[in-house]
Amino acid sequence: MNKSSIPAGQKVALSLLLDDHRKAKKLFKAFEDAKDDSEKETIAREVCMELTVHTQLEEELFYPALRKADEVFADMLDEAEVEHASAKDLIAQVEAMHPGEALFDAKVTVLGEYVSHHVEEEEEEMFTKVVSKKVDLKALGEQMKARKEELMQAAMAT
Numbered sequence: 001m002n003k004s005s006i007p008a009g010q011k012v013a014l015s016l017l018l019d020d021h022r023k024a025k026k027l028f029k030a031f032e033d034a035k036d037d038s039e040k041e042t043i044a045r046e047v048c049m050e051l052t053v054h055t056q057l058e059e060e061l062f063y064p065a066l067r068k069a070d071e072v073f074a075d076m077l078d079e080a081e082v083e084h085a086s087a088k089d090l091i092a093q094v095e096a097m098h099p100g101e102a103l104f105d106a107k108v109t110v111l112g113e114y115v116s117h118h119v120e121e122e123e124e125e126m127f128t129k130v131v132s133k134k135v136d137l138k139a140l141g142e143q144m145k146a147r148k149e150e151l152m153q154a155a156m157a158t
Contacts, residue, residue, distance in 0.1 A: 001123040007131060012141025013062065014127055016148065020054045021119045028112035037099035044099070044108050048091045051115065053151040055084045061144050066126070069135045076126050083118045087111060 006014050027047040034040045063080065066073040090111045097104045130137070 001127050005131075007134070008138075010130060010135065010137045010141070013137035013144050014130065014141075016141065016144055017054075017058070017062065017127075018123070020050065020057075021123065024050055024054070024112075024115055025119070028108075028115070031108055031112070040099040040105070040108075044094055044104075047108075047111075048095050049155045051087060051091055051111075053148065053155055055088060056151055057144060057148055059084065061140060061147060065137065065140050066130065066135065070133055072129065072133065073126065076121070076129070080118065080122065080126070083114065083121075087114050087118065090114065 001014070001018060003011070003015050003018055024047060027043055027050065031040060031043045031047065034043055059081065063077050067077055090107055094104070094107050094111060097107070099105070
């Protein structure tokens, strides 16, 4: 989805999520290109933190708002939450490991594949439907921005 095509009332909320998607994609690419275990570990920790914040933001604010807005989102949101559960399980496994351990690289790679699939569905199906249904996200966007800042500060502090 192109951010320039997002209507004003949805721009803050959807742009924030799209930016998160782009950042995760870049981090997974950087992991693929990393040359040593130290670099891989740094990237894996960052991507896990970013995804944890992103999923929490969607589950706390974005998904409930869509559920309230229109029942057309119900099946998509159910699927997205199941995908989040799988991603969170892999995140926990990656966070408990270190590069060089058996399956570390594979788990980060599979996490990237899960996230890529999830992002594609959100952007091509869910976000497109949000725009076509003219779901008002103006107030939610500001709430999401503030909550993301809180979550990132808390994540950085740990």
